[in-house]
Amino acid sequence: MTVERPFEMDNPLWPLLATVKHPSRYIGQEWGAVAGLNGSGKPTVRLCLAFPDVYEVGMSFLGFQILYALGNSLEGIVTERAYCPWIDMEASLRAAGLPLSSLESGTPLNRFDAVGFTLQYELTATNILTMLDLGGIPLRAELRGDGDPLVMAGGPGALAPEPLAPFIDFFCLGDGEILLPAVLEALSETRGLPREDRLARIAEIPGVYVPALSTCEFSANGVEIRSKQVFPVKRQFVRDMDSAFAPRSLVVPDTGIIHDRVPVEIFRGCTRGCRFCQAGMVYRPLRERSPEKVVEIARHLLGKTGWEEVGLVSLSSCDYTGLVPVLEALSGDLRDSGVKLSLPSLRMDAFSVALAARLETVKRGGLTFAPEAGSQRLRNVINKGIGEDDIRTTIESLSEHGWDRVKLYFMVGLPTETEADLAGIADISREAFAILRKRHRRAEVSVSVNGFIPKPHTPFQWEPQLPFQETESRCRGLKRQIGNPKITLNYHDPRQGFIEAVFARGDRRLANVIERAWNTGCRFDGWTETFRFESWMQAFESEGLDPHFFATRSREKDERFPWDQIDTGVSREFLWRERGKAFSEDATPDCRTGKCQGCGFLPEECSRLREAAEE
Ligand code: SF4
Secondary structure, eight states, X not given: OOOOOOOOTTOTTHHHHTTSSOGGGGTOOOBTOOOSOSSSSSOSEEEEEEESSOHHHXXXXXXXXXXXXXHHHSTTEEEEEEEOOOHHHHHHHHHHTOOOBOTTTOOBGGGSSEEEEEOOOGGGHHHHHHHHHHTTOOSSGGGOOTTSOEEEEESGGGGXXXXXXXXXXXXXXXXXXXXXXXXXXXXXXXXXSOHHHHHHHHTTSTXXXXXXXXXXXXXXXXXXXXXXXXXXXXXXXXXXXTTSOOOSSOOBOSSOOSSOSEEEEOEEOOOSOOTTXXXXXXXXXXXXXXXXXXXXXXXXHHHHHOOSEEEEESSSGGGOTTHHHHHHHHHHHHHHHTOEEEOOSBOTTTOOHHHHHHHTTSOBOOXXXXXXXXXXHHHHHTTOOOOHHHHHHHHHHHHHTTOOEEEEEEEESOTTOOHHHHHHHHHHHHHHHHHHHHHOTTOEEEEEEEEOOOOTTSTTTTSOOOOHHHHHHHHHHHHHHHOOTTEEEEEOOHHHXXXXXXXXXXXXXXXXXXXXXXXXXXXXXXSTTXXXXXXXXXXXXXXXXXXXXXXSOOOOTTOBOTTTTEEOSSOHHHHHHHHHHHHTTOOOOOTTTSOOOOOSOOTTTOHHHHHHHHO
């Protein structure tokens, strides 16, 4: 069922399109978009999925596509979409007195039963307020009445949700394939009941956190959250990727987006154990999709959408045990049809010469690697299990196979970092260039540097972030050290990383700061051109909160964190143990190939544990 609502000339949005950049963001009508109800009768729930960033970013998230297809596959449910309008469109909507509405039917957000935000990163907080406000929904959950939609949020940001808690009615913790149907069923069952009663029913769903049922007490030992809900709230996850819901159709944008391709998820979770990586901790345990299923999904979606690229996506695609059979099965089809295959998230150790050669059988995408740190010592600290030789041989292999460009990702400000570690980044970059240059006159190396952000639910959740001024100075120094115009070095504004760290580990008091910053014009804080650092600093000052308390402070071992009410499956004891091993520069092997490291899962939850028991 594709969208039937024509973009008629009397649509009030139409004149505004001439006033904004990228009008295609607001038109909808894409191939694969769904209008109306699956089934007959009246819808029992109308859900608007809301992505708090621009269309091109939101459309690139596979999770958003999965939720959209899943919602629309359920009987009695209407699922539509809205993305955050860019600043020019926000101004035009306000000037015209028009609400933010869904792309599919042009329904204002406040006329849905529920609005569901995807929280992919911390710097979208003010965009959530923009969408609520423009959509006619009171910003604070406590100000909403029975006629207002229930506002929910999911995604990795929901696992440390407190700064957003006053704006969100409930958070869904874990995989949407499990949570969305359960939530929609509860919404349907409680239709017409008072808001409070609906929330009480929703709070019974495993994996759902309702902040309004809780209060916070702040003390020197952190924050104590007391709730009528049973704590901790356990993150929910699909056990078997083959039987998990997979979309049979995708929305194909009419305009360029960030990742313009068919995304096929090959596995979820990661057991490498990089100590800085939140995704590697919170998406455990590892769950692979079978090669047969991956190939079937890829072929089906390529045929259905006409996309010219297929991406085999995961946290570390080279670790997929079914990679060779999948590439063998797909290479022929792709070569014949000119479709490009991409493998995002390549690891330097696992990227074998054989795989590079295999990728040559199809059109090649750009290659990006993440050594993360400049020395073996620091890579041991962060448990990035790759050696100098891995880096060298991978670049040599790429060069031999015809690549003349490589992009390298590093972090600055990791715990224990020294001058020597920074010098190592410059050395690796120069050596990569020298290797490529031997064969290729147009050799290029681009280096991307991010300031380290200690994230919740990781072994570094207790660690301070480097002051942003120091991060800036180290990045500048690195640029000087590299000293080769053919090696470009870019780094993100460390002040944005600072604000991100504040909200990543912040508590409920920060909601006032978010609202104040939004009121003074903060929008799209993850975008360099719109980021307003001074406004944020003023907002902290006005609320009497010191941002350094959240970002650059070391925590004691037993401090109560604002995310302690959430159980991702990985235990705090494991994280503390890993932190200790980091400071001893002690590696933890990948439990996929080695023995279980006791991260917290039970045999019925972790297939690796079950396999080990069977052996
Ligand atoms: S429980 Fe053991 S085998 Fe399973 S993910 Fe954790 S460390 Fe790995």
